Amino acid sequence: MKSLALVVLLLVTMTPVARAAPDVVPLPADKQAFGTARSTASPVWFTLGHQGLSEIFHPDLSTPATRETRLLVDGKPGQAYTEPADDRSLTFRQRLRGDGWRAEITYVTDPRRAAVLADVSVRAERPVRLSIDHVRIKGSSDVAGSLPTNPVRRAKGTFAVGFGDGVAQAALNRGFASAAREYARGWHTYLDGLKRPKSADRRLYDQSVMVLAATEDKANPGASIASPSFPWAFGFDRELAPELGPYALVWPRDLYHVSTAMIAAGDRGFAGRALDFMLRKQQRPDGHLPQNTRVDGTPVWTKVQLDQTAAPLLLAHQLGRHDKSTVDSLRRSADYLLAYPNSPFSEQERWENQDGYSPATIASVVAGLVCFADLLQRNGENADRYLTAADEWQRKVESWTATKTGPYSPKPYYLRLTKDGNPDAPTKYNLGDNNPTDIDQRAVVDPSFLELVRLGVKRADDPVIRNTVAVVDQQLKEQGYWHRFTQDGYGETADGRPWGINWPTPTRTYGRLWPLLSGERGEYELLLNDKASAAKRLSQIAATANSGLMLPEQVWDGRGTTSATPLAWTHAQYVRLAWSLDRGTPVERPSVVVRRYLS
Template sequence: MHPPCGKAPVAETRKAVWSSARKEMVGTALGASRVWFTLARGIVSEVYYPRIDIPQLRELDFVVADGVDFWVALKGQDAYSVERLEDDLPLAMLVHRHPRFELRLRVCVDPHRDVLLLEVTLDGDETLRPYALLAARLGGDAEGNLAATGEWDGRRTLWADQGPFALALQCCDVEGRPALDARSVGEVGASDLREDFARHGAMRWHYAEAGPGEVALGARLPRRCTLAVGFAGSREAADTLAWSTLALGFESVWDAYADGWRHWREVCACPRLPRLDAAVAGLFRRSLNVLKIHEDRTYPGALVASLAVPWGEANESRGGYHLVWSRDLVESAGALVALGAYDTARDVLAYLHATQQADGHWLQNQWLGGKPFWQGIQLDETAFPVLLAGLLAAHGELGAIPVTGMVELALRFILAEGPCTGQDRWEEDPGINTFTLAIAIGALVEGAQFLHGRAAELALMVADYWNANIESWCWAQDTALAREAGVSGYYLRAAPVHVLMCEGAKAEHLFIKNRAHDYDRPADEQISTDFLQLVRYGLRDAHDPCVVSSLKVVDRLLRHDTPHGPVWHRYNGDGYGEHPDGTPFDGTGRGRGWPLLIGERGHYALLAGEDVGPYLRSMAAMTGRGGLLPEQVWDAAPIPEHDLEPGAPTGAAMPLVWAHSEFVKLCLSLEQGRPVDAPPRTWARYGGQRPTLDYVLWRFRQRPRTLRQGQELRVLLRAPATVHWGVDGWQDVRDTPTEDWALGHLACLPTGRLAVGSRIDFTFRWSADGQWQGEDFAVEVIAQ
């Protein structure tokens, strides 16, 4: 026995990265506990506490060694399996096999305490012992952690703390006795237990203190034992929690953990589901759990995008996907509503109600408490919460949540900024994007039910106008791309902002993010799958010629066939993914296939009267070792050294909660014969048909240059004004004051009787200060 003493050597400056993003399981207890765990590469990877957006450790690995010169670290070994122990519930056992041993790990969380619990069983060569290696990352920070060995009420312990966070690592044997044997703490990469084994082939260091820095805890364990990691605000409190859980016994805690998940399975029972293949049904059940696991306790209704940091082993960013995006959140809430989990869906809406910004929009993404992370403006993220309010209302499950003020603020922002968005849903291009436009139109229609009088009328008026103009803004024809595909045209990935102001803007070059070279190309040479949302939301029919033509181009450019079925890229030229040689995305790369898009294509297939089964089976086949859906799958030749196989997960985030919610919705949509998250009032209003209008809407951000004979010119402004206007060089001059329509100020000019070729000239005088706009505008009357 070597008692710990002295301080561990300090590490040289190193890149403090995260764990693999290819999670094999994620878990949490459904109770008072505030701990979430992930498994990746056969070990425990990031663990979060006391909120789902705060990681507290990077990984908990194990070494099996004989104490002389043989040792094997579990991380990096491929001879292991992830076994789900009951009907796809998050009840995990990791089984590592080696010619000299078999090590089994069962992992769970105490439902009543902030404690992660592991049962460790080592069989085989009797000379071998397991060792635990815990890399702390308290508060998500690798710089200021302190670690120490110690004694607490006569029991040996391992501690780490930083600021308001602390953890304690404890162990008991099968008799319930304290069982941490040899102990040491160190700095990762310099004096931790892994470095000790790498240098000496056995545990030789026994340091009592380490840090501040990126610290690790290490200890020798019995061959059969229970390991507890307690989390609290102090070392002593964490240790007390760990020992309280150990005192209950592993089986007792495991059963309580399992019971919580059995109850959730009953809440989400869906007896009306059609017969599904076994693999599809299994993924459906796992997806229900993934949705629930990613919800926070402190902020009910806040679901993060994923408990993963994309390409984590090469990524040192503090912000992974353990953040809230309102888009991902509402996409997930749509599945919850369809499942009948109305309480959770209402919690989502209440959380969104609380985090709306003063001007009506929602942040690009945020920490759970509402602090912004990235700063982009995405119009769909302002529209989605309105759609959730409408969906809950359609089910009669809105409850007492007062949404009128929230909806009015959101629609004001949409009217002020739309139809353009600062970023599309992929957080890249500005312009007019068909997905974003569909969401915004849906929000205007669904949100109108919560407004009164002219406010509701104006929301519907703008929705109709935007819907009627989708093709005039977003359609490209007679391009080289169209000729190569043998079609007349296609919907653009993003129409430049200037398309609202001048002719010829569709050829304007748009920047392509995440590409080291060839990082821009003309807008009319870029295509995406985003237009499918027009069909899903009832704005266009599945057999509309423009939709069918665009689909041909998408399948030619963006579809890739894999051994598990076809998968689609987001858009041509995408740079978000591994490099061609398989090395991780590092700010540039090459985009890969997204299983999420298979689900979207499946929803289109449903509306087109096609078989949905192949899409469900493809998604189920593209899961990882633990049965979770990834953000991306590899779609090129195998690269074994980077563990990349066609149709299998890449190093991007897994699971992607949005992908799981899309899969759940596709299963339920198949049963109902329609998309379960489709906005009902929008479908009823348009039924897949482009509206025909007797007016043209002019705004500063949206300046039509023509109107058809018989149409009325409507001028929509954000402040009261008088429209000063005349015809054909300021003849027959008139003044028409705007009227207050709650969401804007509207002037309707009686232009319906003007002849073809007439020109309407106009400007404004602002009511607030009597100042003239100082600029003239014109609209020409053209034939029907």
């Protein structure tokens, strides 16, 4: 038997195959695994695809540095099945199969340096040649490994991908076993300091919490990206995404949902760092939060979304943060909400591509202002101007966004949004995302109106809320899950080709089903004292996990599509609903808002 580890005289540092990113067909965004060490000394994150290592991020989570690194047998990759190698750390194993051969590779990062380590074993029915195919996107990276130059039937050894002079070789010299033990110990210690709810699947819950923790950048505390993936055109369309796809950016909305999940899990430090990041990256002097930023805080997309500006107000209240520095920063955000033209009209609502009056946005803004007012009052300050605006908008949300003349019910129901604050008007707009024609605003519904209930702005048994639930189920529920909104076009074409917006000819695309919406429905059902249905929603989210226990953005026929996977928001919703089930009520529902409007 020939052993990779024994062929030390033939140790080579691989020369990466470098290709310009625009010329490279993008890798699928449905990552099978995502991992990094807990230590800040290892600023490197790996993802696994269907054939081996997918993008590796370095030196931060907004920078994919490599495209893929694959074991080749006789010049060809195998097809991989991915699974956790340790349920309590982000250590993953891939079992690969090819023509007459099998391989098993386990992946970790070296906690002491910027290197990914892969432990390899190969068995073949005939002598085969082994090599490593490594493609970088930007910067420099080296691959080191002990590889036999002659054909072998069996082999065992390690290869490393490192960033910096000699880093790969140093990781290889240390050895996989030593690095893997330290890597696992870091995650075990982290989980030992947290709680676990009774309602959740143990393996998926632990995996979800670790994934959320791993999305935080190491050089920029509190900066947590939406997903380490680049779905569809965001991976190849340089006009749409000149540098990289937006999922590897920080979105205040996603960061809020992740932070509230981490508070429930017992990691308040994560949420505190997230709040500090939000407030450091406010757009001065006006105080609004940018649509998204790189992990260093540099704005990328710059549209105004009022719910994102309200996010730090809500998060600060959950954390009980009312020190002068925090309150002064929050005041800028609250004042911006009051001063924004025609507020609570927003340039964009939470699905990014429409302006108007959105019930979900209005819920966030109202709740955020009431929470901020409470922090002010704890400091002995007058908060009347914020409460006056919140009360007015709470009273008007129905008249702005619930139609009495829509096509789905003779009773009022909430719309996704209205363009003009008149929900009974036949105002038309184009939904975007390759929708060919304009649509009457009264015909577009969205499950996001449930933010009104979750945040304490409206009662769960309010007649308009109940009627909208029925309408949304009729229009958007399919296969046990929900679409984002009527005629959502953010997804693949009918024949499975990737979503894009710069097609040479009009091409219809179709948004699929979002598991995180099952979590939001579960929180609503808890407020109706329907714990059995809420528990079913938790199971529905869990059923969408892939073999590496990564939860997707979208599913079809019960399986994740090639949408962003893992999506931090989906993992956060799983964690938060699990704790809500244990406690019998949504864990981050602000009681101060409930007392003001529902008591």
